[in-house]
Amino acid sequence: xxxxxxxxxxxxxxxxxxxxxxxxxxxxxxxxxxxxxxxxxxxxxxxxxxxxxxxxxxxxxxxxxxxxxxxxxxxxxxxxxxxxxxxxxxxxxxxxxxxxxxxxxxxxxxxxxxxxxxxxxxxxxxxxxxxxxxxxxxxxxxxxxxxxxxxxxxxxx
Amino acid sequence: xxxxxxxxxxxxxxxxxxxxxxxxxxxxxxxxxxxxxxxxxxxxxxxxxxxxxxxxxxxxxxxxxxxxxxxxxxxxxxxxxxxxxxxxxxxxxxxxxxxxxxxxxxxxxxxxxxxxxxxxxxxxxxxxxxxxxxxxxxxxxxxxxxxxxxxxxxxxxxxxxxxxxxxxxxxxxxxxxxxxxxxxxxxxxxxxxxxxxxxxxxxxxxxxxxxxxxxxxxxxxxxxxxxxxxxxxxxxxxxxxxxxxxxxxxxxxxxxxxxxxxxxxxxxxxxxxxxxxxx
Ligand SMILES: Cc1cc2nc3c(=O)[nH]c(=O)nc-3n(C[C@H](O)[C@H](O)[C@H](O)COP(=O)(O)OP(=O)(O)OC[C@H]3O[C@@H](n4cnc5c(N)ncnc54)[C@H](O)[C@@H]3O)c2cc1C
Ligand code: FES
Ligand code: FES
Numbered sequence: 001x002x003x004x005x006x007x008x009x010x011x012x013x014x015x016x017x018x019x020x021x022x023x024x025x026x027x028x029x030x031x032x033x034x035x036x037x038x039x040x041x042x043x044x045x046x047x048x049x050x051x052x053x054x055x056x057x058x059x060x061x062x063x064x065x066x067x068x069x070x071x072x073x074x075x076x077x078x079x080x081x082x083x084x085x086x087x088x089x090x091x092x093x094x095x096x097x098x099x100x101x102x103x104x105x106x107x108x109x110x111x112x113x114x115x116x117x118x119x120x121x122x123x124x125x126x127x128x129x130x131x132x133x134x135x136x137x138x139x140x141x142x143x144x145x146x147x148x149x150x151x152x153x154x155x156x157x
Numbered sequence: 158x159x160x161x162x163x164x165x166x167x168x169x170x171x172x173x174x175x176x177x178x179x180x181x182x183x184x185x186x187x188x189x190x191x192x193x194x195x196x197x198x199x200x201x202x203x204x205x206x207x208x209x210x211x212x213x214x215x216x217x218x219x220x221x222x223x224x225x226x227x228x229x230x231x232x233x234x235x236x237x238x239x240x241x242x243x244x245x246x247x248x249x250x251x252x253x254x255x256x257x258x259x260x261x262x263x264x265x266x267x268x269x270x271x272x273x274x275x276x277x278x279x280x281x282x283x284x285x286x287x288x289x290x291x292x293x294x295x296x297x298x299x300x301x302x303x304x305x306x307x308x309x310x311x312x313x314x315x316x317x318x319x320x321x322x323x324x325x326x327x328x329x330x331x332x333x334x335x336x337x338x339x340x341x342x343x344x345x346x347x348x349x350x351x352x353x354x355x356x357x358x359x360x361x362x363x364x365x366x367x368x369x370x371x372x373x374x375x376x377x378x379x380x381x382x383x384x385x386x387x388x389x390x391x392x393x394x395x396x397x398x399x400x401x402x403x404x405x406x407x408x409x410x411x412x413x414x415x416x417x418x419x420x421x422x423x424x425x426x427x428x429x430x431x432x433x434x435x436x
Contacts, residue, residue, distance in 0.1 A: 002163065019161050019208070020199040022189070029197065042190055043258050055234070058257040063185045063200060065163045065208040066261065112256065116238075131255020 006067045009033075009077025019065035023057075024048045026064050027074055035075035035104045039133070046132030049105040050074045056112035058131065075104035083111055086153035087145075096145030098136035105132050110146050118157040119150055160205040167291070167320065170209050175293045175316045179207045183230060184261035186254070187270045210261065215320060218242055227322045229265035236264060243324055245351060248334045249280045265319040268301070271309050274370045276336065278305065279351045281322070282367040282377045283332075289321040290314075298323065305374050329353040329363070331436060335428050348410075348421050352432035361388050366432065371410045371425045378407060390436060397433055401426050 002019045005012065008031065015030065027033045027050070036059050039047035043061040050059045051073040078084050087110050090096070097103050106129065113120055113128030120128060125146045134142060150157075162179070164170035173179055180202065182188045194201035209215070215228035218239045225241055236242045237250045237259065246264075253276050254262065267277045268288065281301045288304045290297050290313055304312050313319070332353035339347075349369035355362045364385055367377040381403045385393055393400075410421035 002161070018199045019163060020159075020202060020206070022200065025197050038196060041193070041196060043186055043254070046255065046257060049257055052260065055260045056257045057260050061184075061186050061189050061258065062261060063182065063189065063208065065161065065182070066185060066210050068163055068211060069165075070211075109256070127251075128256060131257040 002065070004064055004068050006069065007071045009073055009080075015064075017064065019063065019068075021064045022060055023050070023062040023064055023067055023072070024059040027059060027072075033074045033076050035079075037101060037104065039101070043131075044133070045102075046105040046109060046129075047102055049108040049132065051078065051108060051112060054112070054115055056109050056131070075108060078108065078111060083114070083153065083156055086156060087111065087114075087149045090148035090152055091142075091145040094145040094148050095141040096137060102132060102134040102136075106134065106142055110149060113146070114150060114153070114157045118154070120146070122147075159202050161202070161208065162206070163208045163211065165211050165213075167212055167214055170207055170212060170318060171291060171293045171316075173207045174318060177205060178315060179205045181269070181318055182206050182208050183210050183263040183266040184232070184258075185210070186258050186262040187266060187272075209318065210263070220326070223326060225324045225326060227264055227324070229319050229321060230263060232260055233262050233264060233267075234259040243280075243284055243326075245280045245284060245329075245332050245334060245353065246277065246324070249276050249336075249349075249351075252276065252334070252336050264322055268304070268322065269311055269313065269319055271305050271307075271311050271374075273308055273373060273375075274347075274349070276349055276369065278375045279349050279367040279369040280334065281324070282375045283351045283353050283365045284324050284327065286325075287323045288319055289323060290317045291320045292317040296320075302375075302377065308373050328355065330356045333432055337424055348424055348428075350425065350428040350432070352429070354432075354436050356390055356436070359389050359391075361386055361390060361393050364393075366429060368408065368425050368428075371408045371421055376407055378404065393436070394434055397430055400433060401430060404429055 005014045037047040039045035041060050043058045048060040109129050109132050125143050162173050192201045212230050215230040217228040219226045220241045233250050267275050286301045287298050335350045337348040352366045354364050364382045408422050408425050410418040
């Protein structure tokens with residue numbers, strides 16, 4: 001047992017738990033934040049993506065120990081922001097969502113990308129989303145969605 | 158039960174390593190998968206672990222006239238975005254994993270993992286990088302080719318950790334990095350290659366080549382390289398069959414689920430040929 005403190009969706013949290021747990025499990029079990037999904041459990045699919053200090057990480061591959069004192073935002077926390085509204089609307093408009101399993105991760109990846117590159121080109125979008133798999137859309141519609149978000153939200157990032 | 162300790166200073170990490178048998182976890186992206194347990198269960202480490210990724214004082218990229226210095230907790234993504242990291246290394250990291258992994262994984266972790274398919278290693282061999290190893294009472298610097306001793310075998314004592322990677326600055330006229338893998342980023346290399354050459358007044362001043370995943374460790378043959386230094390670029394190309402012959406016997410890939418050995422060997426030789434002929 002170790003005391004782990006971190007900011008989660010804007011609120012300070014303190015846990016007394018095993019630091020060897022995966023961040024994904026802590027989010028889903030202790031906080032019931034189930035927007036982060038477990039796809040592969042090996043860092044390959046991006047379904048578990050969250051923001052660590054504003055940057056995308058795969059929460060299935062992050063030991064809880066590594067978030068002590070850090071800032072975590074999940075899709076639930078991110079959904080309260082203006083940036084989320086823009087990204088969500090553009091995914092809906094451009095058809096970037098089908099079954100939706102990959103979508104929370106795709107939205108987190110989009111935010112992480114736009115945060116460092118507010119006006120990405122196609123290549124930069126592909127790189128930004130390269131850790132996120134989608135079984136349904138074939139990616140083109142997702143790339144279109146990200147472009148639309150960058151355009152509609154110009155100035156936000 | 159295994160003990161785990163979160164170190165936030167170098168001093169704390171070194172003291173912990175000196176106090177018993179501890180495995181080091183940086184980003185944990187290799188450690189987690191190697192010790193994976195069931196969903197919902199803590200990572201199943203077999204030994205005590207010391208977490209080092211929150212040691213801020215080791216998160217840096219510095220340079221002086223001769224070298225670039227990369228601290229052990231510097232994330233791959235930080236290196237990728239930095240102005241002063243060597244271009245060869247940046248090209249390699251660009252093709253390692255996706256952004257989510259690169260934001261936590263470290264270069265030191267890729268080195269210490271000592272996988273024959275570790276992508277950074279081919280670059281670090283060609284760049285003649287050195288590794289700084291520190292313990293509570295000692296600091297030593299080892300060349301990368303001596304640090305890596307075999308598959309998952311490194312020259313590191315149980316009370317030591319890597320604190321820095323030192324890379325000499327060097328201007329090549331041309332270099333290439335090729336990674337042969339089923340999918341560019343999120344995939345383990347079947348084979349990787351770095352070739353670098355410095356040409357001045359049509360003369361080969363320096364020639365370096367390294368191959369990953371064709372042998373137990375990265376393959377770099379400085380004795381072969383030096384045979385061709387001093388030749389004109391035309392002579393070098395005329396000697397291509399000799400060069401291929403020189404490397405032929407050293408490329409001894411193993412069969413595994415990723416690729417068969419005949420395929421790997423042929424691709425390796427083709428990459429060497431292609432690099433020389435386009436120089
Ligand atoms: C989805 C995915 C894709 C990947 N893609 C690639 C790829 O394309 N190419 C590639 O080469 N690798 C890849 N990897 C493997 C891995 O991400 C890299 O090897 C990474 O650089 C490891 O860094 P880390 O900080 O996470 O290491 P950790 O997992 O923390 O540690 C790895 C090893 O290094 C040791 N170690 C760590 N830091 C130190 C230190 N400072 N001193 C001494 N020992 C230390 C640990 O004890 C352990 O043995 C991938 C992994 C995943 C999950
Ligand atoms: S569940 Fe984490 S990357 Fe697939
Ligand atoms: S929409 Fe179904 S996996 Fe992407």
